[in-house]
Amino acid sequence: MSKLKEAQNAIEVQAGQLVALQMLIEAMIVGGIRTKIIDEKEFIILLDQGMKAFQNNTNMTDQETFGAIGTLTSAVDMIKHAKDKQILP
Numbered sequence: 001m002s003k004l005k006e007a008q009n010a011i012e013v014q015a016g017q018l019v020a021l022q023m024l025i026e027a028m029i030v031g032g033i034r035t036k037i038i039d040e041k042e043f044i045i046l047l048d049q050g051m052k053a054f055q056n057n058t059n060m061t062d063q064e065t066f067g068a069i070g071t072l073t074s075a076v077d078m079i080k081h082a083k084d085k086q087i088l089p
Contacts, residue, residue: 022071026078033079034088038078047072
């Protein structure tokens with residue numbers, strides 16, 4: 001196997017690990033909101049502020065900004081999905 005293919009495989013493994021970690025964190029967020037440990041409105045405000053901070057951060061590349069905002073958007077989508085499935089009120 002070429003060094004390039006080995007590096008690509010390693011990156012893909014790490015990407016999969018990050019996706020799984022994100023899923024676990026989102027599940028914990030939904031659980032926290034459901035049990036009222038996390039205030040949903042305050043958390044949504046925090047996510048919105050985070051998205052704006054990433055958009056305005058000139059030290060990040062376009063790819064980094066896209067990834068960061070995508071992760072925060074995924075958390076918002078998870079909350080909406082949990083509400084649709086009546087896991088959250």
